Amino acid sequence: xxxxxxxxxxxxxxxxxxxxxxWNLMEYLNNWFQISYAVALALGFVNLTVxxxxxxxxxxxxxVFSIILLLTMYGYLIxxxxxxxxxxxxxGWIYENIMAALSAAIFSMVAFFITSAAYxxxxxxxKEATILLVCAVLVMLGRxxxxxxxxxxxxxxxxxxxxxxxxxxxxxxxxxxxxxGAYVGGFATALRxxxxxxxxxIGGTGTQ
Amino acid sequence: MERLMKIDRRIIYLIAAxxxxxxxxxxxxxxxxxxxxxxxxxxxxENLPDGSLVFIAPMYDPGAxxxxxxxxxxxxxxxxxxxxxxxxxxxxxxxxxxxLHPIVTDILGDYGYTYxxxxxxxxxxxxxxxxxxxxxxxxxxxxxxxxxxxPLAQFPIISQVPKLAAEYVDAILVLDCGTPGAREWLTYVxxxxxxxxxxxxxxxxxxxxxPFLDSGQYKGLIGGSRGAAEYELLVGKPGKAVKSQDxxxxxxxxxxxxxxxxxxxxxxxxxx
Amino acid sequence: xxxxxxxxxAKAVWGIFAEGALVDFFIVxxxxxxxxxxxxxxxxxxxxxxxxxxxxxxxxxxxxxxATEMGRPVTFIPGIQSIDNPQTxxxxxIIAHVSRQCARYDTRFLALTCxxxxxxxxxxxxxxxxxxxxxxxxxxxxxxxxxxxxxxAFCGACIxxxxxxxxxxxxxxxxxxxxxxxxxxTGSFQGMIQIGGTANTHQLPFFVxxxxxxxxxxxxxxxSAYLSKEPVMYGTVVGQDILKIAIWLLILVGCIWATIDPxxxxxxxxxxx
Numbered sequence: 001x002x003x004x005x006x007x008x009x010x011x012x013x014x015x016x017x018x019x020x021x022x023w024n025l026m027e028y029l030n031n032w033f034q035i036s037y038a039v040a041l042a043l044g045f046v047n048l049t050v051x052x053x054x055x056x057x058x059x060x061x062x063x064v065f066s067i068i069l070l071l072t073m074y075g076y077l078i079x080x081x082x083x084x085x086x087x088x089x090x091x092g093w094i095y096e097n098i099m100a101a102l103s104a105a106i107f108s109m110v111a112f113f114i115t116s117a118a119y120x121x122x123x124x125x126x127k128e129a130t131i132l133l134v135c136a137v138l139v140m141l142g143r144x145x146x147x148x149x150x151x152x153x154x155x156x157x158x159x160x161x162x163x164x165x166x167x168x169x170x171x172x173x174x175x176x177x178x179x180x181g182a183y184v185g186g187f188a189t190a191l192r193x194x195x196x197x198x199x200x201x202i203g204g205t206g207t208q
Numbered sequence: 209m210e211r212l213m214k215i216d217r218r219i220i221y222l223i224a225a226x227x228x229x230x231x232x233x234x235x236x237x238x239x240x241x242x243x244x245x246x247x248x249x250x251x252x253x254e255n256l257p258d259g260s261l262v263f264i265a266p267m268y269d270p271g272a273x274x275x276x277x278x279x280x281x282x283x284x285x286x287x288x289x290x291x292x293x294x295x296x297x298x299x300x301x302x303x304x305x306x307x308l309h310p311i312v313t314d315i316l317g318d319y320g321y322t323y324x325x326x327x328x329x330x331x332x333x334x335x336x337x338x339x340x341x342x343x344x345x346x347x348x349x350x351x352x353x354x355x356x357x358x359p360l361a362q363f364p365i366i367s368q369v370p371k372l373a374a375e376y377v378d379a380i381l382v383l384d385c386g387t388p389g390a391r392e393w394l395t396y397v398x399x400x401x402x403x404x405x406x407x408x409x410x411x412x413x414x415x416x417x418x419p420f421l422d423s424g425q426y427k428g429l430i431g432g433s434r435g436a437a438e439y440e441l442l443v444g445k446p447g448k449a450v451k452s453q454d455x456x457x458x459x460x461x462x463x464x465x466x467x468x469x470x471x472x473x474x475x476x477x478x479x480x
Numbered sequence: 481x482x483x484x485x486x487x488x489x490a491k492a493v494w495g496i497f498a499e500g501a502l503v504d505f506f507i508v509x510x511x512x513x514x515x516x517x518x519x520x521x522x523x524x525x526x527x528x529x530x531x532x533x534x535x536x537x538x539x540x541x542x543x544x545x546x547a548t549e550m551g552r553p554v555t556f557i558p559g560i561q562s563i564d565n566p567q568t569x570x571x572x573x574i575i576a577h578v579s580r581q582c583a584r585y586d587t588r589f590l591a592l593t594c595x596x597x598x599x600x601x602x603x604x605x606x607x608x609x610x611x612x613x614x615x616x617x618x619x620x621x622x623x624x625x626x627x628x629x630x631x632x633a634f635c636g637a638c639i640x641x642x643x644x645x646x647x648x649x650x651x652x653x654x655x656x657x658x659x660x661x662x663x664x665x666t667g668s669f670q671g672m673i674q675i676g677g678t679a680n681t682h683q684l685p686f687f688v689x690x691x692x693x694x695x696x697x698x699x700x701x702x703x704s705a706y707l708s709k710e711p712v713m714y715g716t717v718v719g720q721d722i723l724k725i726a727i728w729l730l731i732l733v734g735c736i737w738a739t740i741d742p743x744x745x746x747x748x749x750x751x752x753x
Contacts, residue, residue: 012508016501018492024345030338037562037597044596044626051622062644092306099630100270100307106632107271107658111459113665115224116217119466120668121689123474133471137464143411143434145238146457164243168418175415175681178697181724182679185698186566188720191511193569197519197716198704200572201563201601217669271632271658386657387561400500412658412682 001196008194048073139166212473220466227458236454245421246438249428252406253286253379260378261293261369263403265393266308267301272385272410278436278449279408280383281311286443287381288319293365295377297330297351299339300388305332305355324363331355336388340396343372374402379427383408390417394425408435503751511723518715528711529718536675536693537706540574543649543673544581552648553588553623554578557638557663558602559654559678560594560631566701567679568598571654573704575602578651579609583618591624592641594634599626635659639666646670652687653677653700664690677703 014025052066076094083091122133141147142163151162192198256262264283268276287294296312298304312329321327330351333339342350347369348360360366369376380403384390390407398405404427409417411432421429430439433456436449491499521528547554556578558571575591582589591606593599603624610619627637639662642650650667652660652674660676660683667674668690676687677695687694695703701720705713734747 016498016505016508017496018498019496021498024342026338027342030335033564034334040596040600041629042596044599044629047599047626051625054622095303096307100273100303102636103270103630103632104273106636106662108274110658110661112221112224113661115459115463115466116220117661117665117668117686117689118463119215119217119220119470122467122470124471125474133467137467140460141464143432144457144460145240145453146461148241149238167415168422171415172418172422176419178679178681178684179416179419180727182681182697182701184720184724184727185570185701186679187508187511188515188716188723189566189570189701191508191515192704192713192716195512195515197713198569198573200576200605200704201569202604269631387565387655416681 005196135166138162209476210473212469213477224459227462228455231455231458238457240437240441240453242438246430246435249406249430250439250442252428256378262287263295263377263380265298265382266304267298267389268383268385269301269303270307275410275433275436276383276385276408278440278447279430281447282440282443282445283381284315285445288316294327295330299333300336302332325365328363328365329355337392337396340392344397344401345371347371372397372401377403379404379406381406385410511719514719514722515716518718519712522711522715528715530714531702531706531717534699534706536677536695537703539675539693543675544587546673547648548585548587550648553590553645554582554649555590555592555647557592557652558598559656561655562595563597563601565655567655570700570703572601574653576605577707579606580613583610583613583615589623592638593626596626631659635662638663642666642670647672649673651675655680656683661686661690
């Protein structure tokens with residue numbers, strides 16, 4: 001708790017007082033953060049190893065995949081250490097052709113999930129849900145060239161107006177309000193931790 | 209009719225996949241209307257003074273390549289056509305600069321750009337917003353080396369940019385898909401130094417960033433795949449984003465149709 | 481401290497403050513004072529406003545109860561950002577409550593993290609929760625897992641765990657990005673009761689569409705106060721709301737003044753200090 005409060009005071013000093021800026025305290029804090037992150041990453045590495053090793057030892061369901069995971073994890077680590085560069089031939093090839101491709105593949109699933117989520121969620125259950133449905137359809141079609149073609153035949157020169165007004169006026173007002181609230185809330189959470197009212201981050205389960 | 213409310217999601221996925229594949233082979237060729245927002249972003253970059261120096265920050269990873277790669281390519285083309293000098297790098301998105309390096313080398317090579325004199329790749333630096341603050345004080349100390357681990361001070365272009373400040377950098381062009389991203393560039397670099405900021409974002413982030421465009425904090429905003437397509441057309445290099453618009457149109461229609469079917473089923477079941 | 485001297489060029493405002501930080505500092509101070517006042521009122525037993533009913537937070541206990549009845553686990557995903565993100569810190573407060581409830585009702589609690597720092601903290605929170613409930617033997621450290629620091633690798637791992645472990649309840653509170661819809665939709669297909677909360681506005685629509693309950697923006701920050709039901713914690717939320725009202729008034733004054741005199745910049749100059 002004392003460490004939390006002291007660290008918070010150091011960060012406040014580094015951001016709000018000119019001596020803190022003069023001394024460039026944030027750079028040192030950032031370096032310490034990077035070091036602690038690296039140590040925690042090693043801890044996470046150990047956690048993965050322990051869990052999957054136990055799976056293999058006890059031959060739990062899917063233990064073969066645990067072998068593949070451990071081989072991949074340690075293999076890529078060894079390759080990276082041996083080549084000591086992101087540009088290394090094997091390290092770079094694995095990244096470009098496996099990791100990047102898999103990342104893009106999983107991200108592309110979002111498109112399909114959006115279709116099923118929209119199909120399930122947009123029902124005319126209540127007045128608000130109906131308004132949501134109409135706005136969603138108008139905006140969705142408005143963002144695609146087909147929407148321009150459809151609206152142009154009905155609305156002529158006003159075809160872009162509906163979409164722009166909904167996104168630029170209606171939506172932006174709500175976004176600003178939610179963003180403002182979220183930032184103030186985040187601010188208050190940080191203050192609670194700084195004042196020692198909340199202790200979850202140090203492993204406590206309670207509040208004061 | 210009630211079965212319309214419970215269509216198996218696998219059928220929806222199959223139809224979506226089929227339509228995506230179909231539009232790859234049978235393009236609809238629908239015209240892409242240029243929006244004021246994208247035109248504003250294009251103009252903000254185009255109207256920079258001759259001989260400008262811009263910082264391009266591709267703050268994304270492979271997941272967002274589909275939407276942001278076309279913007280990045282078009283941005284390089286526009287800046288190279290105008291003869292701007294470029295610093296290209298980011299912070300915290302380690303894998304982003306690695307995947308874009310071949311694109312940068314190919315495109316700028318075609319325009320006769322010389323590495324170290326006309327452009328430089330800084331690579332990805334750790335530190336996020338802290339790095340950005342450091343770069344506004346001293347760029348060489350913040351970066352130390354370039355993408356190839358060569359000391360930065362040896363490159364002629366760096367002597368023109370001792371730090372990220374309005375007197376040295378004419379614009380910052382950020383491609384954002386998460387945190388740290390455009391908002392950090394706005395908070396820690398653009399606002400304190402006064403360097404204009406032009407931003408390209410993925411579609412789902414457009415509502416979040418539009419208020420900053422409206423308030424004048426961003427000088428331009430390119431939004432999503434549609435924005436990327438419009439931008440490609442403005443730059444005169446139609447590419448992947450333009451080609452993907454047909455797919456977007458077809459999928460938008462498909463989703464609308466399924467929503468209508470689902471509601472017909474819902475209303476029918478409610479009546480009963 | 482010699483090695484710290486003269487690292488950069490900083491200008492002083494009012495002798496001690498950094499340039500551009502004066503107004504920010506006083507806002508922080510104002511909120512701190514507000515919070516202390518509200519806490520003092522709560523501690524002396526004076527009446528302070530309570531938090532309105534938040535459906536998503538009311539549903540947390542319902543979700544845990546459902547999982548207990550079905551004999552299936554509860555999963556918790558505290559977002560994909562590290563512990564320096566306020567949303568992750570807010571999630572830790574909820575984890576403390578959820579893990580205590582799970583320990584009490586002997587329900588399996590699975591915490592899935594995308595970052596090693598929160599993983600270390602969550603393991604300690606969960607261990608402490610089981611200890612406080614008198615069930616230290618029931619705590620399984622393997623149920624708190626660091627899956628991957630890569631966003632979509634983490635997403636793939638979570639989907640796999642949903643398919644294999646088949647949790648009855650899934651609580652996702654924190655900073656989410658593109659993986660939010662994939663997780664929420666997969667959970668929906670599995671028939672889990674889902675509570676999703678984030679302050680990332682670009683992911684809110686996905687949680688609203690795919691989850692049974694959604695916590696919007698600042699509701700996640702009020703969660704620890706709401707779930708603890710302690711008047712002292714309520715005080716901090718009241719302080720936060722008073723600050724919001726002050727900001728609202730400032731916006732109103734600015735809008736009216738800018739309408740009357742569009743060339744005015746006094747407010748902007750004042751806030752830039």
